[in-house]
Amino acid sequence: MQFESDPDQRGRGKVSLPERHRSPWWQLGKRLLLALAILAGVVLMVYLDADGYVDGNDPTNKLSLIDAIYYSTVTLSTTGYGDIAPVTDSARLINAFVMTPARIAFLVLLIGTTLEVLATQGRELIRIARWRKTVGHHVVVVGYGTKGRSAVKTLVHNGYDRENIVIVDPSATALAEAHADGLAVVTGDATRREVLRRARVPDAEQVIITTDRDDSNVLTTLTVRQLNPEAYIVSAVREQDNAPLMRQSGANSVITSSDAVGRLLGLSTLSPTLGDVMEDLLTRGDGLEVAERELLVSEVGKQPQSLPDQVIAVVRDEQVYRYFDPVVALLARGDRLIVVRPARELPWAPRPGTHNEDFAADED
Structure with a gap:
């Protein structure tokens, strides 16, 4: 959906009612x-x-x-x-x-x-x-609760097309909410192979699993991995003890929701300002954001600490290194950077990699 310029001015005083959908x-x-x-x-x-x-x-x-x-x-x-x-x-x-x-x-x-x-x-x-016929190389999101909606919002905010996102959820409430957000929905239990096939999981590029039950997430991960050995699977677990089992089931990345919330609560208690910064990094909108970008031609051979962006990690040969690791003391072609930067570009804080610069990975 595209919005006209200056939506704050154009939208003032305008009444907009939701569409009424009848059976x-x-x-x-x-x-x-x-x-x-x-x-x-x-x-x-x-x-x-x-x-x-x-x-x-x-x-x-x-x-x-x-x-x-x-x-x-x-x-x-x-x-x-x-x-x-x-x-x-x-x-x-x-x-x-x-x-x-x-x-x-x-x-x-x-x-x-x-x-x-x-x-x-x-x-x-x-x-x-x-x-x-057209769907493929898409993202399948299993579960459209709080975590699923936040994941979709993050994808859309970072330029991902809603038409390339498919929701799998058995709930009628999730169906209505996902349709209201302009998303395709497959209604059913994601632990069933036939439901995942309807969501075109064998053709999916990524699968995000966000349900609140670790046992369901493990079974869903196993089924997804069987249907699509190449898909990148991100799965949430409630308990840290279940994270190794989730990785053994085939998940590429595992997020421990309860531990993450607990750490954030502890940080906010010990240092309210640090808690505010962490919340800012995790919240979409103004302030700070964590992003991944390609290395620019002008940055090849430099140290991560010397770049305009605040580099916190470097991805090289599919391995993640902290910015202070001697392995990435000097940046090389093909590296990707994990940076902390402004969520919106400001005159005094330009965002490298967003102005049609030449990327190091594009060179012959």
């Missing part, structure tokens, strides 16, 4: 009730004006309630057998100016509902088929 069965039921209401109204009019109609099979008989129901049904459905007909001026006028609009509304409700249901199902099938 197709609710829509169908509503229209059927309206059709029945029209039928009931016509039956009542015919029955109250029974003297204005004549039954061709028995002209001397006055129309009964059953006759009124029969006549109204065949008239609204345009069947019109002709055995019962209006004979008085009032009955004919009612047929001309009341029955005709009611007949049109009745047919529109029934036929229109059928066509809409078929068209909606057809469009949805086409959309799903197109999505299955």
Whole structure:
């Protein structure tokens, strides 16, 4: 979704309501009730004006309630057998100016509902088929709770396309929230192989597992690794003791949620300012952020400490080294930098690597 410039000014005073999504069965039921209401109204009019109609099979008989129901049904459905007909001026006028609009509304409700249901199902099938053909090298996020939503927000904030993110969650609440965020959802248990196949896990580039149960996360990791040996799997665990088991199951990166929160709480208690800085690093928006970027041509051969960015680690040959490690005393082509930098570029704090500079990895 793209926003126009200066959204703060354009959006002031504007009321925006969420879209109301109704179940197709609710829509169908509503229209059927309206059709029945029209039928009931016509039956009542015919029955109250029974003297204005004549039954061709028995002209001397006055129309009964059953006759009124029969006549109204065949008239609204345009069947019109002709055995019962209006004979008085009032009955004919009612047929001309009341029955005709009611007949049109009745047919529109029934036929229109059928066509809409078929068209909606057809469009949805086409959309799903197109999505299955185009999705690939995407990110699958298992669980759309607090951790899952935060992971998606971080991906989107860093330029990841929402169309390349697929959520797997059995909850109807998660389905509604993910759809509201513009994300594709596969509803089901991620420990089941068939559910992961529907999320196109075999074609995924990365899988993020965020459920609150360590046993489910382990089983999901094993299943994902079996379906896609090349995927990069990031998994959360609640207990640190389960982290080795998660890595043995195939996770490339394991985040211990309870220990991380506990450490942050301890740091905030010992040093409130240090706690604020750590919270700033973990929070999207203004202030500081931790980012990974490529090495620039102008930075080759320099020490990590001498760069404008605050380098905290260097990635070389898929290994992570602290900035003070002698192995990375001098930066070389192919290195990637883990840096602390402003979340938004400021005039006095430029962000290297964001101004179309030449990257060292691009050189022959």
